[in-house]
Amino acid sequence: MTMPISTDLVMFLLLVIAIACGWLLGRFQGKRSATLRMGRDVLPSIDFLLAENNDGALDRLLDVAEISDEAVDLYLNLGRIFRDKGQTEKAIQLHQNLFARTDLSEAAQLDVELELATDFLKAGLLDRAERLLHDLIQEEGHTQDQATRLLVQLYEEEQEWLSILELHKNSKLQDLPDITSRISQAACEYAFELFSKGSFLESHKYLKLALKVNPLCARANIIFAQIAASQNEPAEAIRCYLKALKQDNNAMLAVLPDMVKCFTQLEDFKGLDKQLETHWENNHAIEVLVTRVKLLAKQGKQQRGIEILLTELFQHPSNQGFFALVEMVVNEKAVLNSSQLMSVYDILRRIVETEYKYVCRSCGFKAIEHHWRCPSCKDWANLTATI
Ligand SMILES: [Zn+2]
Incomplete structure (x- = not known):
């Protein structure tokens, strides 16, 4: 006796399930086509947006009821491109439109604020940039570090050290x-x-x-x-x-x-000589060596100075050092013995060996050896002798 009731019930349930499936399928497809439509209508490519030569185009694009995070990313990228191309007014317009919206997520709101502050900095609107950056460094969001750097940079450029x-x-x-x-x-x-x-x-x-x-x-x-x-x-x-x-x-x-x-x-010439000697040994800054030997010459120790220069320049050849050596020999009318002259020859030879002999006429690349193809700009047969 219970069988017919069960069959009816099963039939009824199957019907309900079928209707539900149909409704869900329809809803899913509808949603899918809506997403696709949104994708086509709301998220055009950056190239398209950049090619759009109409000032009202951005307003129209932003004139949508809801804006997704994906769309915010697209607009932020677009704004950066405008800014990098020097079109700061366009970047500001875009970011201000976004900033005025109330439907952005908290993270997106911070991103937009940071971009707008960067636009203002680029446009020289420092007061406005300063206000936004002050606001951003108070927010414990992902933009805090960057905002801190930008605000400090702003004060550095304005030389507002106390700020x-x-x-x-x-x-x-x-x-x-x-x-x-x-x-x-x-x-x-x-x-x-x-x-x-x-x-x-x-x-x-x-x-x-x-x-x-x-x-x-x-x-x-x-x-x-x-x-x-x-x-x-x-x-x-x-x-x-x-x-x-x-x-x-x-x-x-x-x-x-x-x-x-x-x-x-x-x-305290002894103390100074010691400091310069130690510094030269540790760092080999040629100016320190030259200062040292000039000071020795001033104290009447020209020969000692020349000896030091010959020994050190042999290890660390340099034009500046060689010039100081020749200058000292000329000024002091010093006479070099044959072993010292041999050292001078060796130092000069080593300096010449490390000099660039060729320069690329296209890009200015310098080379010690000749190349038919410039290793830097890849141009052919463009290397010429340096003057
Ligand atoms: Zn080149």
């Missing part, structure tokens, strides 16, 4: 290695301004800050040294110069003339 230091003081800057070094440079710049105005104590305060932020900031110790030298304290200045060189031996060329002055003021 950078103020942000640092209020813990608004991200703890990034490049930012740390830029904060210490900002402190040094400001300290140097104060030093130039005669505010030595205030200057010291910012130099200490520079070293606190970045203990390897050699420039802070160089300014400490310059202040000491200006106060007629050569020994203290030397102490600071040497500290700076320990932090960064590349600073030598920047401090060499001033450091020589301080040693000379103290008549």
